[in-house]
Amino acid sequence: MADASKPNNKNNDITDNNRRKVLKNSVAVGGMAASASMPFWSKLAMGASETLVPFTDMPEGYTVPPVAPGGIHYLDTSKIDGFYTPNDDFYIIQHYNQPQIPENEFRLNLTGLVNKTLSLSLDDLRSHQKFEIDAGFECGGNSTRLYQGLIGNAHWGGVRLVDLLEEAGLDRDGVEVVFYGADKGMERTRSDVDFDVEQSFGRSMHIDDAENPDIILAYEMNGEPLPLFHGAPLRLVVPGWYGVANVKWLTQIHVQDSRYMGRFMGRDYVTLSKRDIGGEERWEERSVTRTQLKSSIIRVTENGNNHNIMGFVLNDGTPLRSVEVSIDGGAWQQAEMDSENSKYSWKLFNYTWRGASSGEHTIVSRVTDVTGQVQATQDEMPEKPTRWENYAQFPRTVMIG
Numbered sequence: 001m002a003d004a005s006k007p008n009n010k011n012n013d014i015t016d017n018n019r020r021k022v023l024k025n026s027v028a029v030g031g032m033a034a035s036a037s038m039p040f041w042s043k044l045a046m047g048a049s050e051t052l053v054p055f056t057d058m059p060e061g062y063t064v065p066p067v068a069p070g071g072i073h074y075l076d077t078s079k080i081d082g083f084y085t086p087n088d089d090f091y092i093i094q095h096y097n098q099p100q101i102p103e104n105e106f107r108l109n110l111t112g113l114v115n116k117t118l119s120l121s122l123d124d125l126r127s128h129q130k131f132e133i134d135a136g137f138e139c140g141g142n143s144t145r146l147y148q149g150l151i152g153n154a155h156w157g158g159v160r161l162v163d164l165l166e167e168a169g170l171d172r173d174g175v176e177v178v179f180y181g182a183d184k185g186m187e188r189t190r191s192d193v194d195f196d197v198e199q200s201f202g203r204s205m206h207i208d209d210a211e212n213p214d215i216i217l218a219y220e221m222n223g224e225p226l227p228l229f230h231g232a233p234l235r236l237v238v239p240g241w242y243g244v245a246n247v248k249w250l251t252q253i254h255v256q257d258s259r260y261m262g263r264f265m266g267r268d269y270v271t272l273s274k275r276d277i278g279g280e281e282r283w284e285e286r287s288v289t290r291t292q293l294k295s296s297i298i299r300v301t302e303n304g305n306n307h308n309i310m311g312f313v314l315n316d317g318t319p320l321r322s323v324e325v326s327i328d329g330g331a332w333q334q335a336e337m338d339s340e341n342s343k344y345s346w347k348l349f350n351y352t353w354r355g356a357s358s359g360e361h362t363i364v365s366r367v368t369d370v371t372g373q374v375q376a377t378q379d380e381m382p383e384k385p386t387r388w389e390n391y392a393q394f395p396r397t398v399m400i401g
Helices: 017-024 040-045 122-127 161-168 263-267
Strands: 108-112 118-120 131-138 151-160 176-188 196-206 216-221 235-237 250-256 270-277 280-287 294-303 306-314 320-327 347-354 359-369 396-400
Touching: 108 161, 118 161, 122 151, 122 216, 131 216, 131 306, 151 161, 161 216, 161 250, 196 263, 263 270, 294 359, 294 396, 306 320, 306 359, 320 347
Parallel strands: 108 250
Antiparallel strands: 108 118, 131 151, 151 216, 176 196, 176 250, 216 235, 270 280, 294 306, 306 347, 320 359, 359 396
């Protein structure tokens, strides 16, 4: 299993004509499978001899809404059929409007505690060295309710954030980097009188996090110009963090010496959970940032006497030790990983289930990383009344005929 990002220069295989065709068709080249003669993506696409085994925990005829202006979109994860999520099927969440910014009018302003303020057009950004990376992420509120459908994996192209920070020159007093989108909405403040203010969507991170060389300001998605619903013409992509950190319609980066406290850092996308702090059980609030270690089974197919169990892993980029599958509470069995998996992509896995008996079965996956962290069961999850960060093991049920 690869644990590093794909090569990131203009001459890598993503520029090859065949590779671009693969991207546009959302099919991963190569891949690891149970048989060397069958690439992993062909299992995802389902062969002529394979049939889908419906989950009995999903309602019959389950469908997802089409992409629509102002609406949300999520995947039917049982129909994932390639390593890359097509641009028109990658999940969509927005919190305010979906602004349309003409490319010739676009500017990215880098301001605050820097030695040189920058104001860059899209052409200016494209003139910088291009950086490309695979990154998959999920919404911080993704859960079993939508069968993990708020998810996607793409190949992003753009300019590294660290390159622009170096160009501007960081002031030694800079502590926090704030990212503002062009999408805006009205927020009501808590005061003695009703008072509404217009706010732009904003997120922030500590300067040490912002200097991660893998963070990208993306103007391409899967080899094509960034689509409107995904933040055109420019968005932030923070590999290994939940989707809320990946600010769309990015127009300003501001370096400051204090913590940013906008709605989506201080009041929303905040996990309230109970944990042990120095021997005392205390309730703690923290912003949703790095992706928690998670796996989920997304599809089961029948192929002759065997059944293929497929799923994905998401985490913060820490290398993985293993992904395992258990059937009906039995022993954990090692799954195989797709060789296309990279450090920050979703990690697809497959387990060949042999000799399944007739009747209903419960199947579940778990992932372990190299630090020894194991994906929690639901009973092991911290007490957490808020809706964010749902990373517990997700048992699925299927009926074998």
